[in-house]
Amino acid sequence: MNYLLKTEPTVYSFANLQKEKSTIWDGVTNPVALKHLRTMKPGDRLVIYHTGDEKSAVGTATVESADVSDPRTPAVRIKVGRPIAKPRTLAEIKAEKSFSDSPLVRQGRLSVVPLSEGQYRWLVG
Secondary structure, eight states: OEEEEEEOTTTSOHHHHHHHSEEEEOOOOOHHHHHHHHTOOTTOEEEEEEOTTTOEEEEEEEEEEEEOSSTTSOEEEEEEEEEEEEEEEHHHHHHSGGGTTOHHHHSTTOSEEEEOHHHHHHHHO
């Protein structure tokens, strides 16, 4: 599976993940986003998306491990991937036909969004 993880870069950025190499993805409270976290498996591919002023997909990561024994607070460890050579802005994403029904554009406040294979490839170039 593929997912997009949203983060406010002033709180935790892709640069932070690059420095730390891996982290536990936490702080998610939305029930739908938590549902998506609970479905993650090691090896799943991720796109890191900066919210706030940037509003763009900036890097990749993978799920290293997932402990979903407590469904209210799943502990998903992610490992840094690479920066996206040409970050995709929210405006570009909204204009891309493959995202027309995506929760990324339909549920703007959702912090964990599943991606189709085509959406993932388009975002990472």
